[in-house]
Amino acid sequence: MSSNTFQPSLWMKEAFEEDAAEVATILIQAASTAQADGSEAKAGSRLTTDDAYGVTARLAFANETVTGLEEIGAEIVHPRGSRHSVGVVNGTLILAIKLPANNKGVDDIKMKSAVRRRMLDLAPVREHTTLDFGADYELTSSDGRVVNTTEFGTATRAVLIALKGSARSGVEHLYIGDVRLSDSGEVIWLHREELPIDMTETTVAGLVALDLKPQDGSFASGALPKASLGLVTNDETVTDNDIADERTDSTDMKTAVNDESSKNSR
Structure with a gap:
């Protein structure tokens, strides 16, 4: 029961x-x-x-x-x-x-x-x-x-x-x-x-x-986070250029990692 x-x-x-x-x-x-x-x-x-x-x-x-x-x-x-x-x-x-x-x-x-x-x-x-x-x-x-x-x-x-x-x-x-x-x-x-x-x-x-009943000090007993709510304006809309920039940053990061790995192997 x-x-x-x-x-x-x-x-x-x-x-x-x-x-x-x-x-x-x-x-x-x-x-x-x-x-x-x-x-x-x-x-x-x-x-x-x-x-x-x-x-x-x-x-x-x-x-x-x-x-x-x-x-x-x-x-x-x-x-x-x-x-x-x-x-x-x-x-x-x-x-x-x-x-x-x-x-x-x-x-x-x-x-x-x-x-x-x-x-x-x-x-x-x-x-x-x-x-x-x-x-x-x-x-x-x-x-x-x-x-x-x-x-x-x-x-x-x-x-x-x-x-x-x-x-x-x-x-x-x-x-x-x-x-x-x-x-x-x-x-x-x-x-x-x-x-x-x-x-x-x-x-x-x-x-x-x-x-x-969550115990004191546990994650569940903490205060809820304050959420900021608002409308997304046209200026804040994600564009194709933003996506292209993220891809470029990702490619540059991979290139840097590969170069560092090549140096270490020498």
């Missing part, structure tokens, strides 16, 4: 509040960086398989997401047993994953990691209203288990970001939304939307593609 401008949806604003546009920017940039790192790893490995690409892109996407979120002041937590830290923005935990090469699509995701399952247990079924049950309320998962939220900081909700891409095709899709897990770990999307993959700059109007 691509577009010249992008406005965060109502769902994005509800999940991340005033940070919605910045979060979208960070996720898109993280996906782009992960793709570049993965491609570089594949080239450096000199392997015919995409193993180096897949591992590098997966790790880079998670790390770049956390790094970007930390820069905007997100809470960073390290869940028990997890290889990566995760960011929490306005109470929403952001779990960023790279889909494996053998994945059949965004509707074919299965969470095998116990850590990821615990994170996504924070994603209860919600509409557009957050209910306050009081300080003694215990968050439960879909099967009724009490979720231990202390390892997730202030997070009361989790969203999933899924990057689909390959070494050959690059970043293809970037999905985000609310999910719940089946008993066997299959991801069931309760809400899903797609972020544009070429938007990397936040503006008042939304997100704008970098390639549409």
